[in-house]
Amino acid sequence: MQSFPEIRQFIQGEWRRGSGKSVETVLNPATARPLTEFAHAGLGDIDDALDAAGESARRWRNTAPEERYRILRRAADLLRSRVEAAAPLLSLEQGKPLAESRAEIAASADILDWYAEEGRRAYGRIVPGAPGTRLMVTAEPVGPVAAFTPWNFPATTVTRKVGGALAAGCTIIVKASEETPATAVAVFECLAEAGLPLGVANLVFGVPAQISERMLKSPVLRKVSLTGSIGVGRTLGHLAVDHDLVTTMELGGNAPVIVFDDVDVEAVATACASAKFRNAGQVCNAPSRFYVHERVADRFIECAAAFAAALRVGPGVQPSTQMGALANRRRLDAMIEFADDARSRGATVLCAGNRPEGDGYFFAPTVIAEVPDNAKVMTDEVFGPIMPITRFLDVDDVIRRANDTTYGLGSFVFTASLERATLVSDALEAGLVGVNTTVLSRPETPFGGIKASGHGYESGVEGVEAYLRRKAILQHPPIHSA
Structure with missing residues (x-):
């Protein structure tokens, strides 16, 4: 040990x-x-x-x-x-x-x-x-x-x-x-x-x-x-x-994820679930609210639930563990509250949604489908291993729903259409946008949000600029009397 x-x-x-x-x-x-x-x-x-x-x-x-x-x-x-x-x-x-x-x-x-x-x-x-x-x-x-x-x-x-x-x-x-x-x-x-x-x-x-x-x-x-x-x-x-x-x-954040019907559904669902359950979901810029096109939603939900069910949960120090415990009791209590609230609003818990038996602050990887927009898992920062999924048909409507939040850190869009990717990434109100990727943080790119997610940046050239001030020096020749 x-x-x-x-x-x-x-x-x-x-x-x-x-x-x-x-x-x-x-x-x-x-x-x-x-x-x-x-x-x-x-x-x-x-x-x-x-x-x-x-x-x-x-x-x-x-x-x-x-x-x-x-x-x-x-x-x-x-x-x-x-x-x-x-x-x-x-x-x-x-x-x-x-x-x-x-x-x-x-x-x-x-x-x-x-x-x-x-x-x-x-x-x-x-x-x-x-x-x-x-x-x-x-x-x-x-x-x-x-x-x-x-x-x-x-x-x-x-x-x-x-x-x-x-x-x-x-x-x-x-x-x-x-x-x-x-x-x-x-x-x-x-x-x-x-x-x-x-x-x-x-x-x-x-x-x-x-x-x-x-x-x-x-x-x-x-x-x-x-x-x-x-x-x-x-x-x-x-x-x-x-x-x-x-x-x-x-x-913090509550990042929307918009998945269109022209993607490789299994690959995207796996990538999204993997990113969602990283660090047991305790990631401020993690994909959080999933809006999936009606034509591929059933398959996306099925793949995400299968991924969650197969994750090996255990102590982080065990080499076989794929998802560890939540960091503290506060997060565990919050997950129970989120899951109970979603159930009370008619959402379908497809796997887990509970605390496993035993010691520690474990909460099983959870996928919840047909989640209404007013459920707490959609409006609040979950910061835990719960993946809420809902459906959409209209592009303008899903952009409005994605932006209907006080947060503005991360956001994601998955599509094979360059036109659609450009349209949606421009319209999303967030400091960070991932297009066909779940990675939003690199040392060479700025990291920061808007709205209630904060202000200012770390990483990138902006990360150094944040610790600098600018001084203007206007130097003229000496002044002499006429």
């Missing part, structure tokens, strides 16, 4: 136990039993992290982009070399299968690589002006950053924020999820060993409200980046406005 490491805070380049009075118990989602306990950060720890980020800000800002590049590349190489050690820890504390954990750690290394390269390309520009003048636009680091990351992807969400901030020349304090601390610690160990200067990146765990209020009221910070819920986003957003902080917010 994989041993679980001691969890500590990383502040001013040192690993330390938290000085807070409260204690966090990390649970194994597959058993609901404790993996470890650790002390939260106290107010003194938070203040020390703020001091570290503030005091090292100018030094890191003035570090040559080439040196920042080297450090990030070394960290990426270290993380990539530790996939087999880090992946079991991720599966133990979060629940996902080992194959997914390995892929997440490897992807996180790729993210650091991307940011390392892109940080050297934070270009400004020269603006044509009158002879003797020089008009320039320069890029500067926005300043010290507070970043808040969730439990569903504890490696990639940390590296997106750390990579973007460090590449741009910003110092950062990461408040990572207390439910999945070992993965964040593994990332920071690589940064420290890569030669990151003291105080440039800091990691804290603790009572979220206490940490966010203390940090966001500090005059040290200049930016806040959050991946989390709409409610937390609004709370932090108000604090940020009150203290003039720049914000990037990724606040």
Whole structure:
């Protein structure tokens, strides 16, 4: 059995136990039993992290982009070399299968690589002006950053924020999820060993409200980046406005999937179900609401249900597992509520829709057909292994139904028609659109949403730009008296 490491805070380049009075118990989602306990950060720890980020800000800002590049590349190489050690820890504390954990750690290394390269390309520009003048636009680091990351992807969400901030020349304090601390610690160990200067990146765990209020009221910070819920986003957003902080917010999604009748139905149904049940459905940009053309709906439902029924569900650390447990009891209770609500509205639960016998936070992969648009599985972010399917005939009507949501992160369309693909992808109200693919996240493309799903971007050139500010310099010859 994989041993679980001691969890500590990383502040001013040192690993330390938290000085807070409260204690966090990390649970194994597959058993609901404790993996470890650790002390939260106290107010003194938070203040020390703020001091570290503030005091090292100018030094890191003035570090040559080439040196920042080297450090990030070394960290990426270290993380990539530790996939087999880090992946079991991720599966133990979060629940996902080992194959997914390995892929997440490897992807996180790729993210650091991307940011390392892109940080050297934070270009400004020269603006044509009158002879003797020089008009320039320069890029500067926005300043010290507070970043808040969730439990569903504890490696990639940390590296997106750390990579973007460090590449741009910003110092950062990461408040990572207390439910999945070992993965964040593994990332920071690589940064420290890569030669990151003291105080440039800091990691804290603790009572979220206490940490966010203390940090966001500090005059040290200049930016806040959050991946989390709409409610937390609004709370932090108000604090940020009150203290003039720049914000990037990724606040979840409820992605529509439109499947037309000109596709290979079995292939598309399998791809959609595979993406839906990845990480037990706990993916903010996962395909979520399925609108399938009437002529192929029966076959699509049959294939999706067969895929769900065949998935091997079990502890994430078992090599044979294809879908693990939900990350916590909150998600399990929510799945039961979603399934019960759909049944009460006349939907047909074709497989599962319940909690299997035994320990842990398991919920069987579930397909629900003939789901009305007002069911909670269609209106709310499910964030779990429930695949609701409904039908459509008219293109304009299905676009309207797909856009009838407060969310706007991901969306998908499957069709063999180039004309239809262009029409629908242009009409969908979302920050990310997948056409004949379920993959919406790559290091080289921007990741972010609209409407209640947040604002701002991570990854791509936009991911570095999010940590930069622009300065216009209008330089004229010296002024002389006439």
